[in-house]
Structure formats: C-alpha cells, structure tokens
Amino acid sequence: MLEREDMSKEKIRDYGAKNIKVLTGLEPVRLRPGMYIGSTGAKGLHHLVYEVVDNSIDEALAGVCDTITVKIYKDNSVSVEDNGSGIPVEVHPQTGKSTLETVLTILHAGGKFNNDAYQVSGGLHGVGVSVVNALSEWLVANVKRDGKLYEQKFSRGDATSKLEVVGTSKENGTIITFKPDSEIFDTTIFEKEILRNRFREMAFLNKGVKIVFTDEREDFNETFHYEGGIKSFVEYMNRNKNALHSDVIYFQGEKNNSQVEISMQYTDGYSENILTFANNIHTPEGGTHLVGFKTALTRAINDYGRKYNLIKDKDSNLQGDDTREGLTGIVSIKLPNPQFEGQTKAKLGNSESRGIVETFLYDNLMTFLEENPKVGKIIIEKAQNSARAREAARKARDLTRKKSILDNTTLPGKLSDCQESDISVNEIYLVEGDSAGGSAKQGRDSKFQAVLPLKGKIMNVEKARIDKILGYEEIKSMITAFGTGIGKDFNLDNLRYGKIVIMTDADVDGAHIRTLILTFFYRYMKELIEQGHVYIAQPPLYGIIKGVKVVKYCWTDEELQTGLDELGRDAHRIQRYKGLGEMNPAQLWETTMNPENRLFLQVKIDDEELVSIDETFSTLMGDKVEPRREFIEQNAKYVKNLDA
DSSP: OOHHHHHHHHHHHTTTTTGOOOOOHHHHHHTTHHHSSSSSSSHHHHHHHHHHHHHHHHHHHSSSEEEEEEEEEEEEEEEEEEEOOOOSSBBBBTSSSBBBHHHHHTOOSSSSSSTTTSSSOSOOOOOOHHHHHEEEEEOOOEEEETTTEEEEETTTTOOOOOOOOEEEOOOOOOEEEEOOOTTSSSSOOOOOOOOOOHHHHHHHTTTTTTTEEEEETEEEEEEEETTHHHHHHHHHHTTTTTTTSOEEEEEEEEEEEEEEEEEEEBBBBOEEEEEEEEEEEEEETTBHHHHHHHHHHHHHHHHHHHTSSSSSSSSSSOOOOOOOOTTEEEEEEEEESBBBSTTTOSOOOOOOHHHHHHHHHHHHHHHHHHHHHHHHHHHHHHHHHHHHHHHHHHHHHHHHHHTTTTTTTTTOOOOOSSSOOOOHHHTEEEEHHHHHHHHHHHHOOTEEEEEEOSSSSOOGGGGOOOOHHHTOHHHHHHHHHHHHOOOGGGGGGGGGEEEEEEEOOOOOOHHHHHEEEEEEEHHHOOHHHHTOOEEEEESSEEEEETTTEEEEESHOOOOOHHHHHHSSSSTOOOEEOSSGGSSOOOHIIIIIOOOOTTTEOOOOOGGGHHHHHHHHHHHHHHSOHHHHHHHHHHHGGGOSSSOO
C-alpha cells in the first residue's frame, strides 16, 4: 500500500496549470461527439439531419412554416430547406457577431430557452445546429429574410467566410447544406429508408406540414403530407392488421397550456403498440404522459362497462393489460417546458403531464363510448377475452410451478447445461432439432456453453394468446431454461445466460425457425433484445476441401470466390453446408461456437425504427396474405443463398 502511494505522488509531481486544457467554441463537440449525438456510427450520422429538420419543425409549431425540403446529394451532402422566418442575421448584442454565426458556432445559443419566440419546441438543449456545424466537413447557411438572400460558409465548426448578401428573395426561410465529416463518423453514407421513416413520422405528428424528400443518389422523390395527423398515423400502422372498428378514435384539445392529441384503434391481434411523443420527440421509454394514458384508458373502460352492465357485478375489474390487448395508439403532447431524462430524451418526466393526459383522455373516451355503444361493446368484449386468457395462463403457470416446470429447480429434459453460472461468461444455444443438438453438445465447451435443442418449428406467437403460448412445450422449455419468466412474471435479474444464441440451418426452414423465435422474443421477452442478450450464430456456408480435409471455411459467396482464387480452383472441391448436422462436432466448434473464430450477429432494436419493426413482424407473421406477398415481391432481390 505504501509503495502504491509513493508511485501516485511521483505521477502528480508535474501536474499543474499547463496540464489543464480549456476547450473553447465547438471543440468539446469534436472531441466527444457521442455526448451530443449518441454515437459516431450510422445512428449519430442520421441524427445530424434530424437536428436540422427539428429546427424547421419548431418553425412549423410556431405557425410560420408549412413546407420542409430535404435533399441528399450524390456526394452524401444534405440540404434542409424550410419556409419559416429565417434565422436572424443582425449583429447579436452579446457576441458582436451576426446572429446566424452565433447560432452556428456557439453551444447553447438558440431561441428556445424562453417562450418568447417558441411556445413549444423539441430542441431545448440549444446544441442542435451548432453541433451539426461542428461535425461537418463543411456547412453553408443561406437565409431568406427582409427581401435578401444571405450566405455564410463554415468548416468543422469555424466560419470560413463572413456573412454576405448574395441575392434577393421574396420569401423567408433557411437553407442548411452540410457534409458530415469523415474524420468523425465511421460512415458518411446516409440510408434512405431510415430517413424516409423518420420524415413520415414527423409529417404524421405535425398535420398539414409537408416534408419533401429527395435522394439524388437513386433518383428518388417522395412527399409526406397528412391532414389527418396522428389519426392517419394509426391507420398507417394498422394497414396490415384487422381492425375491430372501422374508424380510428381521435381526440385533440388543449389543457393547462399543453396540447394533447391521442389516436387509437383496436385490432384482433394480441400485442399492444403504443407510441408516445413529447414536442414531436419520440419517447420510447414512455414517461408521465404514458402513465396518464394507461390509467385513464383502464379506468374509463371499467367505468363504462360497469355503468352499462357489460361487466357484471360478480366479475373483477379489467386489468390494464386486458384493456390494451391489440391496441395501436399514439399519444402526442406538446408542452412549454418539457423535462426529459438526459440528452437522449427517451422519457418524459413532467409530473403535470400525467394529470393532463389522464383527465383529457378519461373525459373524452367516456363521451365517445357513450356515443358509440357498438364500438364500446367491441372493446369490452376484446378486453374480457384477454382477461379470460390471462386467468387461464395464470392457472397454467401456477400448475406448472407446482410441478416444478417453470422454476429453476427442474430444467428442461433436453437441456445440456453448462458448469458456469456467471452470465458475463456463459451462453445458451437454441438449435434446430436433435441432430444439430447432438453435434452442438459434443462440440461445445461445456464449461460455459449450454445447448437446448428445439423440436420442429415453434408456435407463431403473433397469432396466439398467452394461454395458448404457455401450453406449447418448446416455448415452455425456453422460458424455463432462461429463468426470467414471462409477461408480468418477467424478471431480467433471474436470467441464467448472458448470451442467448439462435443457431439454425442456413436454409429456408432455418430462416423460418429463426424468425419464429425472434417473434416470440420481440412480443414477450423484448427486454432480452433491448439489453443485448440475443445473438444469431453465423455458420459457414461453404467449405473448400482438398482430399478429405477442409482447408478453408467461407461465410459468403465473395469469400468463396476469393478462397478459390487463392487456393486454386482445379485442385479443390466445394462443400455447401445446408444444415448444422452436416458438420461433425469438431467442425461446428471450430467454425460456429469457438469465441476466437465464430461470427455472431447481435439482435438490436433501434428506438427510431420501432414503427417499421412492428410493421415487419405484423406483415410477415400476421393473418393477412396480401401484405406478405407485397413484402416478398419488394425484397426478393435482396435474398442470397436461397436453397429450394
């Protein structure tokens, strides 16, 4: 201990004022970009565009903008143009620079810190457009204002020209054109579909606002414009589902200086899909507005059911899960001073928002149900069916607990467990059938690798209630092995394995089984995915063989061709691995299970892609055939290694 203290003193002898670096201007942003935009990967790259578009949306919320045009150019630069007020250009009294230059070069400089200019705004941290400037190789700002067209150029956060008048304009507005800095970002190539989904969402949330999106790389152009707002949003989300009532339930109003919009529609599905927004910002973790929504919904449906004797005196009240089964809903609140949890703004914290949403929804929903008794009856019946299934599931769980099936005392018979209990180390492989299971059991490292063979294709949970799901043996085995429970009993703290690895054959059946398992995880154990516990094993597609020995494994067609070029095509033959059972245990270990050689894909959920993810599961695994056919037709060109 004394020796370590002496070493510390030695280390700090030269520590003084010269060691303290003072970051000025936008230097902090370039030094730690992840603090401001989340990451320097694809997500952070697209966030740059969102920051600029959000500023234009704030203009729309202020009532001075109705059209936003976004263009991606062939060099992956982007322009965002709006017909708002235009960023002010006069000299700022505090900085002595033009207001435009001040906003673009100084953090926490903006018009959103009081309510004088913007009653409602999403960008309250005041770092938006200055951060974009800091992380761009170059940026050009054009402002249409006072009959003139102004321009100023920047590079990596610094002004490279003075503000100058370059023309005239009869309109007002702002144009920000920038190219992300390749020194900062892992990739500077924008993905059209990611931006497209975001712009569609913004247009839904701001009815009447037109967002024109052009991608010159693909000669693509699309306009998003929805007069129905979030009512149209719900219609869009349910377009591949079977709605139980034709019209979307929609309420709009103002309460305590906050604007509230709620739209919802029940389907014959079993999953709820409720998206919440505060000042146009998606709050994937919900918050006080979501709590208010859920409370009011449950109370209103129970009160209505009791009042009109649709829920009998002898029956218990419907629970929240019952009232939300099959519900697609949007909750959007716009308030003067939103309080988010952190820069990511994932959760709304305003305590008053709960009461505002709860009172607003309860009053409006009770009126709606009384005026639309047919819809009211449909909703009550849907919730009652859910309650009966929930009770049946509870009894099934209680019964199986008594038999020690769904607790950790008795593990599934086919599970070959590992010796290690530390979830930072251990992993479980879900394999397709006994043949692959046998190879995996023999090839694994039993110290930290468990194997659970699954018989055949598991149930499609998209088409079943929880009581039916819990009666399915293969699903029961997974729940038991993981240790977490399911539904209300789910507890991540009880997870027995840090990595849950789906390992199926590289053929059509294997892909189908993988999709069925992922559907189950997404609908009933989503937290496993959200916390990064779910992986997909990538066995090799080919083996290049000389004599009887595999000399090289290949995971792609490109790797195969490169390998053949290197080794010589005439002297070698190719083995195509369609199933894991075609590999002996040593090969399976070497290629797919050995941490030093294996290739895993981690399954992730991007909060910004929740709508499209839910849509994909509904399309592929739901009852409607036509949307599935359209999906296949649109995406068939991307299929590789398809074996008939």
